[in-house]
Amino acid sequence: MTARSTKFGVDEKERFMLFLIAPAGIVLVCFEIIPILIGMNASFREWSLVNPQRTWVGPKQYIAVFTDPVFLKMVLPNTFVLMILSVGVSLALGLALASLLNRPFFGRAIMRTIILLPLTIAPVITATMMRWSFNDQFGVITIFLSYLGLPDVAWLSDRWPSFALVIMTDIWIWTPWFTIILLAAMQGLPPEPFEAARIDAATPWCIFRRVTLPMLRPVIIVCVLIRAIDAFRTFDQVWILTGGGPARSTEVFSVYAYVLAFVDLDIGRAAAAAGIGALIMLFVGVGLYRLVNRSMEVSR
Amino acid sequence: MAEVTLQDVVKKYGTFKVVHEVNLNIAAGEFVVLVGPSGCGKSTTLRMIAGLENISAGTIRIGDKVVNDVPPKDRDIAMVFQNYALYQHMTVFDNLAFGLRNRKVPETEITSAVTRATQMLGLEPLLARKPFQLSGGQQQRVALGRCIVRRPQVFLFDEPLSNLDAKLRAQMRIEIKALRERVPTTSVYVTHDQVEAMTLGDRVVVMKDGWIQQIGTPLQIYNRPANRFVASFIGAPAMNFMKVELVEELGVMSAQAEDFKVELPLEQAAVLRKHGAKMVILGIRPEHIRFGIPSDNSGSSFSGVVTVTEQLGSEQVIALNVADSTMMASRISPETEVSPHASVQMWVDAKTLQFFDDKTEMAIR
Structure with a gap:
């Protein structure tokens, strides 16, 4: 297969590879990366479910x-x-x-x-x-x-x-x-x-x-x-x-x-x-x- | 050094017999090579001598002691394996010292034994290395060293050179031969390589399907094979075989096939006459087939059609179609110009011919 470059610098082969890993990537981002980021954000806040002010408290x-x-x-x-x-x-x-x-x-x-x-x-x-x-x-x-x-x-x-x-x-x-x-x-x-x-x-x-x-x-x-x-x-x-x-x-x-x-x-x-x-x-x-x-x- | 005797030794796996009544006497200090194709029982026989396989019947003696039920450690043997079987996590020194340490030999004696062995094998600079840091040849030398340090009664070699490339194999073969001179010990060597068998063995034991086919010196095996299998297994290129009819005309016996006729000397004719069969198998070593016509009428000539030529530099090997069978002829001068499909005249000295019974395939003598 001949690789053809596009204006994004991604050739056909690489596009196909990205297409194949995309589902796993989406799952990873939605269920791992985003929750981790939300969790990290939460760890620096006063975030009680009974009083959800989400006040920034730093390393407290x-x-x-x-x-x-x-x-x-x-x-x-x-x-x-x-x-x-x-x-x-x-x-x-x-x-x-x-x-x-x-x-x-x-x-x-x-x-x-x-x-x-x-x-x-x-x-x-x-x-x-x-x-x-x-x-x-x-x-x-x-x-x-x-x-x-x-x-x-x-x-x-x-x-x-x-x-x-x-x-x-x-x-x-x-x-x-x-x-x-x-x-x-x-x-x-x-x-x-x-x-x-x-x-x-x-x-x-x-x-x-x-x-x-x-x-x-x-x-x-x-x-x-x-x-x-x-x-x-x-x-x-x-x-x-x-x-x-x-x-x-x-x-x-x-x-x-x-x-x-x-x-x-x-x-x-x-x-x-x-x-x-x-x-x-x-x-x-x-x-x-x-x-x-x-x-x-x-x-x- | 001890004598090794195998008497009616049998090995069965369930009901399947893989080694049939092996009888073999190995003299003290003798180097015996067991050779044969894969699955012939040579390694099993060696492993039974080592005690790594139980015997199903018979007796194995090392020296005067029957060792049938003696564990390997008490048989006073040492073994070199095909894939070296070194302890990968130990240094070369520890690999060599392992057996002695297990036998509670004092550390000073271990050091001197290891030093002696490493000097002999040129391993001194490698003592602190681990096996994975060594080349295949060096690893096999360490495996040899592991045998030498113990000074056992018998050395057992299980295809020790099979994992090495052709050049290294030739070099190690010479080293094993040299080592033999320096450390004379009874040795049993298993190989499927006929060159190793011929060059290393005092005697060669050819095996097939668990049966011993022939025991003899390398020259006996080569020149007077007991049967067609031995004749075909030993020698490269392999011996040529052709079914021939024995015809007697005016008191002269000749071996004939279509477009092929060789007159036989009187002694050979007498042997064949005594055997009585009309159809026999003729065996001709490739190096006995000569190009052209004999100058002094000492041999019989025949013609064939060249199918393939192999130029080896020092000689030429050609494949011929003779009387519907393919014959290999070696030691043809490399300068001789032979082209495929050409019809050529060849000759053979009738005294070098071998004859085998058509049914039993045993040599006719």
């Missing part, structure tokens, strides 16, 4: 969020603890399960399907199921634990048991995701280095630590990057299980912003909180991305 909302003891002492630590524990434990369990499923054994196909099941259930349903299972009065797991003679735990009445339940639910949901991705990665690894290691008298643990893990490193880091960003914006499990309680002690970042926006109807403060969250995610994401790049270079 950001200062209010940063000086809010709930944000500093509950929300931020909770968010990072959830992120680190959920991603870390899911990764460890995923690796263990993937290694198990990577070996031939009877019933492997069924096992693989069963392990995938939690991923097929909506997080809201999983969270509801967990809330019922750990209910103080009639929860199946609570009854089972007391049947074993373990002391009663008020799972949803205290901060740490509630938060542990949130983390456990998140791990329950995401472990299969790690398992499947790591299993696919393991099955794609060349067999020869493992055979060479067997000849080199490496023990199974040594092979896992010194051969498998380094070869999986790029995949692991990409998984951690995606999941860490995703864990930062966890909402549904926390909202359904604890609603951020008791006494806001299990609130994570997205619940905090949601409560400000849709319970307190303080759009300005909520927008500032969301902006702060976006910045934190940006820093975490860039840091992990650099790690990915470096790891790719090393493992190439």
